[in-house]
Amino acid sequence: MNRSRRVARLMLGFAASLLANTAANATTLEAAIAAAMRHAPEIVVADADTDAAKARLAQARSGQLPTATLVGTIGYGRLDPQNFFGLGAANVTPRAAQVTVEQPLFTGGRVGSGIDRARAGIAGAEAGQSGARAQLAMAVTQAYGDVLTAARMLTLYERLLIETTEIERQARLRYRAGESPSTDVAQASARLAEARAGLARAQGMQVSAHAHFTNLTGLEPIDLQPLPANPPLPGTLDEAMEEAMRSNPLLVQAQAGLRAAQAAARGARAERLPTVGAFAEAGTVRDQFFPDYRADSATVGVRARWEFFSGGRMSGKVAEASSEVRAADARMRAASMQVEEEVISAFQEVRTAQLVEQAATDQAASAAQALESVRHEVRVGMKPQLDLLDAEREAIAAEAGATRARTDRIVAAYRVAALLGRL
Known part of the structure; x- marks a missing residue:
């Protein structure tokens, strides 16, 4: 009798597990x-x-x-000022860099x-x-x-x-x-x-x-x-x-x-309307116009376009x-x-x-x-x-x-x- 009950419980458990798996896969x-x-x-x-x-x-x-822009150039060449200011020909490395920050205002x-x-x-x-x-x-x-x-x-x-x-x-x-x-x-x-x-x-x-x-x-x-x-x-x-x-x-x-x-x-x-923006620029130039030429600049202002x-x-x-x-x-x-x-x-x-x-x-x-x-x-x-x-x-x-x-x-x-x- 006890064995029959155990078998019945096992069968019921198996059936319940099968139904659960079926529901899960449905x-x-x-x-x-x-x-x-x-x-x-x-x-x-x-x-x-x-x-x-x-x-x-x-x-x-x-x-x-605002936007920020960096522009730069560098090269290698020979510059001959034709004795202008008493300067003779020389090999140069011309280079320049400029950074600009602009903020639209209108x-x-x-x-x-x-x-x-x-x-x-x-x-x-x-x-x-x-x-x-x-x-x-x-x-x-x-x-x-x-x-x-x-x-x-x-x-x-x-x-x-x-x-x-x-x-x-x-x-x-x-x-x-x-x-x-x-x-x-x-x-x-x-x-x-x-x-x-x-x-x-x-x-x-x-x-x-x-x-x-x-x-x-x-x-x-x-x-x-x-x-x-x-x-x-x-x-x-x-x-x-x-x-x-x-x-x-x-x-x-x-x-x-x-x-x-x-x-x-x-x-x-x-x-049809103009645009106005503020800007700030900074630049540096080397060897551009004659050997050992040096120049630095900084500018703040307003730029308009119409x-x-x-x-x-x-x-x-x-x-x-x-x-x-x-x-x-x-x-x-x-x-x-x-x-x-x-x-x-x-x-x-x-x-x-x-x-x-x-x-x-x-x-x-x-x-x-x-x-x-x-x-x-x-x-x-x-x-x-x-x-x-x-x-x-x-x-x-x-x-x-x-x-x-x-x-x-x-x-x-x-x-x-x-x-x-x-x-």
Whole structure:
């Protein structure tokens, strides 16, 4: 008795360990999305674009900071002053060095507009980054659901093939025994061929779904968990619309583009104004004009530059920048209208998908119940075998519809979340 109890405890422990390992190796939708974020090249591109935009801000800010420049020359030659000042020819090593420090005092707004443009570029790049992540999350959700659908379809058609093979075999036996006409054999063979074709399609669908999932995530679609519930979404369309107008990546990117264009226009107008800066210079010269020549200098002052005539270049830049502002404003308004339409459509799609999923689930349950009833009636001889095949086809179609409806429901929910900038 004690030995039996020990064996039972060991078996229970082994089973618990196996279940724990299985759960640890299982892949959820969230894990698949996280893997895709690490794997997808488009995320790397979006991250790099954001880093580049931040680097441009550092460049723009440098325009208001001092600069230091060191210039130096050295050479070797022969200098002949032609007895000027009584100096004769001699070999010389002419060399000079100058260090200059400059601090901008007034740039006419060039630097400020450049900083504003760079900041708008960062906002646009970050919005593009968010949009890329949202699009990838939706693609992974669709691929995840397609893998589950393909696996379920494969199981259903494998079961159908087994049953149609057996029905076709029994039809041939009854025909040989003279109990049924050849029509039953032909119909059973046709249903068997249909089942084989359906299985081939399911196998092809599974291969394609696996390849797409692996391409997106870098993972093998092994032991995928069922689709989860929808992510949290606003309760009303008005709430969704308000959030989308505030956070939608496409709209935020368009708004950033408008701000960047406006900053560029300010920068173009600023080029008509002078620039003023303070400077300090120190230099040293050796062997430049006659042998053993020495000179040191130090200067502090203010330097101004004003290009008051450019032959129309600056006016052209201002006109170009103004046109870019109008175009950016139009793009922003177009993005706003597009987002509004997409939010209305996607929000309604979520509600529709939920209703379709419920109806498809009920249909699948009813079809499965009807299949069991027909199977029992065929077993007792109340209905022919072909009725069982018809019931099988209806059950498979209903189950496939329910599986696809679950995928459509979660994809629709993620689409709304993406439009709201939540992903």
